[in-house]
Amino acid sequence: MELSKRQQQIIEIVKSHGPITGEHIADQLNLTRATLRPDLSVLTMAGFLDARPRVGYFFTGKTGNELLADKLKKITVAEYQSIPIVIKENDSVYDAISTMFLEDVGTLFVIDEAALLTGVVSRKDLLRASLGNQDLASLPVNIIMTRMPNVAICKKDDYLLDAASKLIEKQIDGLPVVDQTPEGLQVVGRITKSNMTKALVELAGNRRR
Amino acid sequence: MELSKRQQQIIEIVKSHGPITGEHIADQLNLTRATLRPDLSVLTMAGFLDARPRVGYFFTGKTGNELLADKLKKITVAEYQSIPIVIKENDSVYDAISTMFLEDVGTLFVIDEAALLTGVVSRKDLLRASLGNQDLASLPVNIIMTRMPNVAICKKDDYLLDAASKLIEKQIDGLPVVDQTPEGLQVVGRITKSNMTKALVELAGNRRR
Known part of the structure; x- marks a missing residue:
């Protein structure tokens, strides 16, 4: 899965400032929360970010290759x-x-x-x-x-x-x-x-x- | 990357009916286009679907494991x-x-x-x-x-x-x-x-x- 430049920026912001709310991420990028919503969904569903209610987004510490590796790790x-x-x-x-x-x-x-x-x-x-x-x-x-x-x-x-x-x-x-x-x-x-x-x-x- | 049930449904719809517009996918699922947007973004960015302007979404023919395999295939x-x-x-x-x-x-x-x-x-x-x-x-x-x-x-x-x-x-x-x-x-x-x-x-x- 290839990440867009904006998605990579979001990951960097969450890495440095997480836990951070979607609104605050949007502020840093001078974008609206609505514009960011698809990217945040992608990053969360793909496992890069995790979200907790009333806390915000945080970085799971997983890179793309690590997520790929998770599959490999389950083979017996x-x-x-x-x-x-x-x-x-x-x-x-x-x-x-x-x-x-x-x-x-x-x-x-x-x-x-x-x-x-x-x-x-x-x-x-x-x-x-x-x-x-x-x-x-x-x-x-x-x-x-x-x-x-x-x-x-x-x-x-x-x-x-x-x-x-x-x-x-x-x-x-x-x-x-x-x-x-x-x-x-x-x-x-x-x-x-x-x-x-x-x-x-x-x-x-x-x-x- | 784990797909949600709705994302799997979308893939099935696009497989059977693609190329198909986002609106038509939304119709089939009784959802709004806005609700579906994050899922369509995820599926497109992850490589499951491809989108062409004025044509709609179509299935790339790739499963999750195939996309994972693409990475493996590039190692020399x-x-x-x-x-x-x-x-x-x-x-x-x-x-x-x-x-x-x-x-x-x-x-x-x-x-x-x-x-x-x-x-x-x-x-x-x-x-x-x-x-x-x-x-x-x-x-x-x-x-x-x-x-x-x-x-x-x-x-x-x-x-x-x-x-x-x-x-x-x-x-x-x-x-x-x-x-x-x-x-x-x-x-x-x-x-x-x-x-x-x-x-x-x-x-x-x-x-x-």
Whole structure:
């Protein structure tokens, strides 16, 4: 939404002098209250200004981009998560690499006998292990995995943006989407930088899976 | 921006009957033209409706999300690209893996003696090579790389969303940002799914690097 020059002036006045009545804004601009009415309506409905009876208009502190961002902030992990690919703790590193190629994923989740999350292996972990000249077929994946509680996780109701921030902060490609049960964490999904890239594209295209 | 019920009604009327004058919209809603003025201003300024003198209001065909998307669509690769990490064609696969760990990137760009792009290697390529039980220190990277013209590329003025779509379509983690010279392609940047994840987060936070 593009603001007119007058609307921008109004925002500046309210920023400096708010709370301020419509009449006083009009005075400052040498305009009538009636002339300003549409602009004040626009600014209030768009969320830039807020109005309180008998107090006047005040600035909400939100810029155009912030209002745009409000929409983005409401998206949850559940809307973009993928199916998780899991392997067992005692599977070999060789098996893990095969699974990674077969499923074409960058992150595998490691589960125990009870199907609960115990760790994560990334392409980077497997590349490091494969350089070690060890016998990959007899090296169990739980030796090289990142293990709980050091695994970054998220839940399906988490905001997508919080998951994205975690990926950036921890410099990882994917997070397990987990369900907390009395026994431990069940892996119900995976959310990755690929999902984030898709989210970006779909937001622009107004599409949703 | 949340539309009021009346604003939604106006959009529906203009969709069905546009081009239509403000008076006729007011008639349909049993309201006065003056009452409607702020709503028509809001809808026009926000881009939902357009108005032509002596013709009336018509529907632009844009929904709220589409208008939001318009902003997203204008972002270029240049605004989010990172520094490219390059290696030479004759560098070994072992060197490539070392560089990848050292620089902590997922994609390396391969250049020739003239510093022109000849290929790309990903973590996946290196993992595959390392499984081959070859002597990685004596295997040149140009044996295992994806080579031109099969390398997906982008330019700094390309739209970020087009680069994101390429990453998704080609199922790759990163693209070289190139500059076309008479001699060939110079690598000037790198754009990855990490950059896309950052773009998503920064859009919401209204931050820009």
